[in-house]
Amino acid sequence: MGTIRIENHEIPFREGDNILKTALAAGMEIPYFCYHTALGSLGACRLCAVEITPKDPGKAPQVVMACLEPARGGIEVSISSAAAQQVRQKVIEFLMTNHPHDCPVCDEGGECHLQEMTVACGPPYRRYRGRKRTFTNQYLGPLVHHEMNRCITCYRCTRFYQDYALGDDLGAMRLRNEVYFGRFQDGPLASPFAGNLVEICPTGVFTDAVFRQHFARVWDLKTAPSICPHCSIGCNTLPGARDGMLRRVRNRFHPDLNRWFICDRGRYGHQYSEHPARPLTSRVDGAKVSYRQALAAAAEQIKAVGDKTGGLGSVREDLEGNTLLRALLNGFNGIFTAFSDPRLEAATITAVTALQNTTGAPSLAEMEQADAALIVGDLTAHAPMIDLALRQAYRSGARLAVLHSGPTPLARFAATALAIPPHEMSVCLSHLSERAAAPSAANSNQKEMLANIVVSLTASHRPLLIGVTETLSASQIAVLAQLAAALGPGARLAYALPGANAYGAALLSQTGRATAMLEAIETGHIQNLIVAGNDPLGDTRLGARWRAARQRLDSLIVLDCVATATAEAADILIPVAAWAERSGTFVNYEGRAQGFTHTFRRPEFLPSTAEVIADLARHLELVLPDIAAALGDTFPGYQAPVPGAPGSPLPAPAIPMHIDTTIHQGCESHPGRWQAALSTWYGDDPLASFAPALTELVPAVAALISPAAALNEGIKAGERVRLQGPAGTVVLPVQPDNDVAAGTIALTRAVLAQLGAGHGDPLELEKVS
Ligand code: SF4
Ligand code: SF4
Ligand code: FES
Structure with a gap:
């Protein structure tokens, strides 16, 4: 130096x-x-x-x-x-000379780099008196607004969009002082990171189209350091609110995680907290009541049945809410888990256990340094910023290998992309792990590709293995961990977990509790259920069973901030604060506890989940530790993370690895000819699915099958098929897709819920004449 x-x-x-x-x-x-x-x-x-x-x-x-x-x-x-x-x-x-005189009405006002630089460096007057060059703006979809006349030709937009995020539907066109930054024709931007244009453009060319709907001047916005609630990455954000309403979310720099960028789900998913259907008033048996009356009714129900109460937390509920709910349940020996699906419970706990046995998951900054990566599942939908980190690794020459059952954007950049039916994933992972001869189930093409992956990972200095928990079984997750171990101490392991606080929720849960809870409700051993931020009745695979079980309950008490199927079916509904309206902690995919603080309060009285549970305990005359003590009891040495600080590892006792083989793992068995694959999109989490700007971008619902399968069945694109699952039937048009594995039907979460099928479950397919 x-x-x-x-x-x-x-x-x-x-x-x-x-x-x-x-x-x-x-x-x-x-x-x-x-x-x-x-x-x-x-x-x-x-x-x-x-x-x-x-x-x-x-x-x-x-x-x-x-x-x-x-x-x-x-x-x-x-x-x-x-x-x-x-x-x-x-x-x-x-x-x-060409910049319009529209500063007073420009959305960028107050945070415009051009305005600041003009004041700092430019002449205080304009000499040019000629005609200004003008452009026609484009419609770029519901997320980003376009105003091309403000452009100063800095090329930041295309360098981010094309070079950094590897998008291909926005670019620079024309020549000289006519250079135009936009799409070839009007239409929604395709990149899941398009919203970053809003921050990267130094003028007001690209602005936040959602913020524009309820615009406020930046100096009028109330902001506070926050953590994105939409997936397990824990990107740092800065929500902005005014007059009791959340207006927008911006990136907040974290040196190891998101740094300068966030994904569109994180930027625009906040609309759920302003959704018209959001519950804002307590209800008992459908009638609006005060918070106090709802608490009294809930306490009465719990007192009536005592230990026949269960508590269902959530992967999207903060650490405080889950911990206090568990402490409440411990008070009368009730069952607690944060998972409504035993498969997801087993898979998430196994992933956290596997990480505890390693040096820990790498940060996003470390992932960018990988020189080879094996990705199992669709990271773009489940952990978008890991996708962006891997695009940087790819730009630096890393060899990516993707094993997937349905479409995944990262396959485009992979040296090896292998579409594998869910039931064959285990055998392929085992083969990779053992680095042995190809198993008989792998065909010759697969054998060669798997061998290439092994060679690439073995030859690399910084190999990285990442699995998507929601589409893997517990044993597949364990096999991925074995593969990481077999590659030596330099190999890093990570999992995209199923929620902002899935890591924390897994540490508070126990494999088998979800099954035990469901069976206890079905047999009448649980008569009251308290649900915090979960939607078991809307569960993709087990929704029908949960809906039937709900009929056996004396009382369903729901604490939530979105109108889920479970909230709609509640006997007692207590609305709680959304994430930007409360303070709390999320534990991200690395096990990093990050604090967030409330940006604003709504005019309605909306406590946090932990506050509701503490009030409920007082009504029950139960002595519950305060939240700091409850967290300290559960995680010895726990220090509440300071909002705005980079966070620190959650001090958690190690959990012994235990794979419960009694849990039916859909993606390992395949009694049917066809099997389902979850093909979700980046806005399809339980919160963001209430964000209209994101739901506008949901692709048309179709049954995606491989072109070869379509040919075999004699089905052309657009022709309709009837799908039969364990809980229902749907009729959908067929869309052939090269990224779908043989014998696999890739379907959205909503369609799977109608069928009652999870990833890997068997389906029947019949052409509708
Ligand atoms: S980032 Fe903005 S100002 Fe810069 S070239 Fe792109 S549109 Fe123009
Ligand atoms: S990657 Fe996840 S945590 Fe980060 S902004 Fe996107 S949804 Fe939020
Ligand atoms: S910042 Fe140096 S030329 Fe633009």
């Missing part, structure tokens, strides 16, 4: 860094537009002009672009020299 003189200060620099990066790291300000830490330098805007003076007296000072000039010793850099200032002023004046 050497030093460079900038504005008469000796500044250390790292070899290879440019002057701009060096100055910014030292807290010095050099104006710039097109440079971005994640995207690097381009030299498009010419705003970062500085004057450098070589020590050698024979060499004249010169103006250079700070983002293109390597930092080196022996030069003086002046940001404030007259020559540099003049260049910057002319650049701004030139950029502003």
Whole structure:
């Protein structure tokens, strides 16, 4: 590391860094537009002009672009020299010749980089009196609004969209001062990371179309550090609210996780908290009551049956809510679990156990450094920012291998992408794990591809293995862990878990509890059920069984902030605060506990789940530890994470690995000719599915099957088939898709719920004449 003189200060620099990066790291300000830490330098805007003076007296000072000039010793850099200032002023004046005079009504106002730089560097008046160049804007879908006249041609948008996120439906078109940034034709942006354009564009070309619907000036927004509630990654976010309403969500920098970006589910999924169907008033037997009356009714029910009460937490409920619900249940020896599906319970607990036996899951920043990765399942839908991290690894030359049963966008970048029916996944993973001869179930093509994956992983220095918990069985998850172990200490293992707090929920649950709870309800041993943030009646696979079991309950008490099927069926419904309206903790896929604090309070009285349970305990005259004590009892040494801080590992006692072989694992058995595969999309989580802007992008519902299967069955694209599952029948058009495995029908979560089938369950298919 050497030093460079900038504005008469000796500044250390790292070899290879440019002057701009060096100055910014030292807290010095050099104006710039097109440079971005994640995207690097381009030299498009010419705003970062500085004057450098070589020590050698024979060499004249010169103006250079700070983002293109390597930092080196022996030069003086002046940001404030007259020559540099003049260049910057002319650049701004030139950029502003075509920029519209619409600052007072521009959505970017208050956070516009162009406006700030114009005030900082530009002339205070406009000399140009000619016609401005104008463009026609495009409709880019429900998430991003387009206003091309404001463009300053910095190319940040295409460098992010195409080069960084590897999208291909937005680009730069035309020439000279007619360069146009948009799509080939109007239509929704296809990238699941498109919303980042809103933050990456330094002017108001791309703005938040959802925020526009309830726009507020940025200085009027109330913000607080938060954590995204939509998947297990735990991206750091900054929700903004005004007048008791959540208006938008922006990225908040976390050095190991999301850094500069978030996915569209995280940016736009917040609409669920403003959904018109959201429960905001307590109800008892359908009648609106006060919070106190609802609590009294719930306490009365619980007192009447005592220990015949069960508690169902959730992977999306915060650590505080789950922990206190479990403590309440412990108070009268009731059953607690956070999972309504035994398969998911077993798979998630196994994944957490497997991670506890390793050095821990890598951060997203570490994933970007992988030189080979094996991905099992569809990461784009289940953990979008892992997908984005792997796109960076791919850009750096990593060899990706994807094993999937249905469509997955990452297959496009994979050196090996293998579509495998769910029931064959075990045999393929075992083969990889043993690195032995191909099993008989693998066909010759599969054998060769699996062998390639083994070679690639074995030869790599930083191999990474990632499985999607929701579409793997507990034993498949364990086999993936064995494969990681077989690859040696350098191999890293991670799982996309099924919710923002799935890791924490798994540590509070126990394999087999979901089955025990369901059976106890069916046999009358549980007569009261308290559900916090879960939707067992809407469960994909077991919804019908849960709905039947619900009839046996004396009382269903639901604490939730969305109108799920379970909330609709509740005898006692107590609405709770959504994540941006409460403080709490989520434990992400790494086991990192991250605190979030409430951004705002709604006008309605909406306590957090933990607060409701504490109030309920008081009504029951139960002595419940306060939340800090309950967490300390459960996780010895627990310190509540500070909101806004990077979080720290949850101190959890190690759980011994135990795979319950009595749990029916759909993806391992295959009695039928066809089997279901969960083909979800990035907005299809229980919360984001209440976000209209995201649901507008849901693909048309169809039965996706492989083209070969369609040919075999004599079914053409668009022809209809009748699907029969354990709990129902649906008729859907067929859509052939190359990414679907043989004998597999890829279906959305909603269709699977109608059929009562989970990933890997057998289905019947019949052509409708
Ligand atoms: S649209 Fe925005 S990000 Fe893209 S080139 Fe124009 S100003 Fe830059
Ligand atoms: S990856 Fe997950 S946690 Fe991150 S922004 Fe997207 S949905 Fe939220
Ligand atoms: S930031 Fe250096 S040319 Fe744009």
